[in-house]
Amino acid sequence: MPSKWFSSSAYRHKVVLVSGGCSGIGRALVLRFAQAGAHPVILDLDQAALDALVQHLREHLNVEALGLRCDIADAEAVQRSVALAIERFGGIDVLVNNAGITHRSLFIETELTVFRRVMAVNFYGALHCTQAALPSLLARHGQIVVLSSLTGFAPLLYRSAYNASKHALHGLFDTLRMELEGTGTAITLACPGFTATDLRRNALVGDGSVIRQPAVVLGAEVASPRDVAEAIYQGARRRRRLLVLSNVNWRARVLARFFPRLFEKLLVPKMSGLRPGH
Numbered sequence: 001m002p003s004k005w006f007s008s009s010a011y012r013h014k015v016v017l018v019s020g021g022c023s024g025i026g027r028a029l030v031l032r033f034a035q036a037g038a039h040p041v042i043l044d045l046d047q048a049a050l051d052a053l054v055q056h057l058r059e060h061l062n063v064e065a066l067g068l069r070c071d072i073a074d075a076e077a078v079q080r081s082v083a084l085a086i087e088r089f090g091g092i093d094v095l096v097n098n099a100g101i102t103h104r105s106l107f108i109e110t111e112l113t114v115f116r117r118v119m120a121v122n123f124y125g126a127l128h129c130t131q132a133a134l135p136s137l138l139a140r141h142g143q144i145v146v147l148s149s150l151t152g153f154a155p156l157l158y159r160s161a162y163n164a165s166k167h168a169l170h171g172l173f174d175t176l177r178m179e180l181e182g183t184g185t186a187i188t189l190a191c192p193g194f195t196a197t198d199l200r201r202n203a204l205v206g207d208g209s210v211i212r213q214p215a216v217v218l219g220a221e222v223a224s225p226r227d228v229a230e231a232i233y234q235g236a237r238r239r240r241r242l243l244v245l246s247n248v249n250w251r252a253r254v255l256a257r258f259f260p261r262l263f264e265k266l267l268v269p270k271m272s273g274l275r276p277g278h
Helices: 024-035 046-060 075-089 112-122 126-141 160-178 225-237 252-260 260-266 268-272
Strands: 016-018 039-044 067-069 095-096 143-147 186-192 241-244
Touching: 016 024, 016 075, 016 126, 024 039, 024 046, 024 095, 024 225, 039 046, 039 075, 046 067, 075 126, 075 252, 095 126, 112 126, 112 160, 126 143, 126 160, 143 160, 143 225, 160 186, 186 225, 225 241
Parallel strands: 016 039, 016 095, 039 067, 095 143, 143 186, 186 241
Antiparallel strands: none
């Protein structure tokens, strides 16, 4: 493993593509990599936010960045965006699969379109970005950072589609990591806990509409995007395979690991928030 990845200058002049990079953890990661001297390529759906962030990076950090409006659920749009990034900067060194959406609804009340939309963004979006960027990542001995979730280990109630999408990410990228063994291209799966982002404030409900109020979470503190991004950045710099950043206390994690039925009975309902409609 190249020792340069452990140095404080590991990302200087590197090209870092971040999906969903205009808000929450994604924006915080864009800023953190930019502070380390990287050239961010930012994919997002909000053109105004993209323009503002690129301008901020140029004026305040003297960093050249590229903002591209792109729906990562559209494989062809992703291919075009990655091609533009490579044309602009010569290649991609780091891919951060960050973009995601969630929902809060009982399985029996959740329409198939919600499952398809959540999987289209959370799973297929990461798949599309990875397929498009992988040739360049391989050529540059780069790395992939995947934003999974606490739900990859402890599924929450009322989020069956979201939980399923995160489990699918683990299956995909754990397999890909084995296939890339010896290529010099690394994969980090990062699993944050509860974080104060727009993801929680803009959850889908069963019919596909958006609820603007975040779920009230009991039994866990809510982390800031900046703190989560810093932890992910440091883990990526060390090329960690798995980062579990859960802010659920250690007793809850021990309970989930060794006494899952007790964990499901005592803590999952509190962590999941109120039942939808209540």
